[in-house]
Amino acid sequence: MRTYAEGLVLAVVSLVAIWGAWQVPAASPGDTWAGIVPFAASVALLGLSGLLLVGASSQVGDVATARADSGATVQIIVLFIIALIYQQSFRWFGYLLPTAIVAPIVLYMFGVRSWIGLAVSVVICPLVFHLIFFVLLGVFPPYGEVFDLLSWIQG
Structure with a gap:
């Protein structure tokens, strides 16, 4: 499955x-x-x-494997839905805000249980990805139509 x-x-x-x-x-x-x-x-x-x-x-497979696969299947589908919502939210909210929201959710799904680590990921993940893609690689960041945290930070 x-x-x-x-x-x-x-x-x-x-x-x-x-x-x-x-x-x-x-x-x-x-x-x-x-x-x-x-x-x-x-x-x-x-x-x-x-x-x-x-x-x-x-x-x-046997029944035990089917049960384990069933839980993994749900996680795969949930992660796929999160990825679709994350990608679509760029259009409305730019890059930083969706990344800050999705990073701790996905890290939690992958087994990170430290509340401090999850809280830090809200800031570190968008910052590191911003530096890699938009500063070092020179890709233009997507700006949000409804609200964009990057334009709000830049003033």
């Missing part, structure tokens, strides 16, 4: 990524299409999801 859930989630992610890659505008004559790498990676993910699903269909 768990492998089925992983394969299905990966298939959905890869299909959305393929659709997103097709949204990249066509290249000018003589240039390389900017969507070639995301498209190739998305197709590769779709192939991997197919392998997961084929492997899941050939697995035979």
Whole structure:
């Protein structure tokens, strides 16, 4: 069951990524299409999801394994829903606020139980990711339409 859930989630992610890659505008004559790498990676993910699903269909398990997989399946689906909400919330609230909210939730799901560590992750995760992506790599941060903590901090 768990492998089925992983394969299905990966298939959905890869299909959305393929659709997103097709949204990249066509290249000018003589240039390389900017969507070639995301498209190739998305197709590769779709192939991997197919392998997961084929492997899941050939697995035979006992009842104890099925119960353990059932709990893991729920966690996979919950994490996928959190990822979708997180990604969509960038549009409304920018980058910092959703990251500050989601980081401790996901860390808790992965076994971090220190309340101090979870509280620190509210500040550290957005700060570290901001430094890596928007300062060092020079990617433009997504600004929120409803409220953006970054523009509020910058004044």
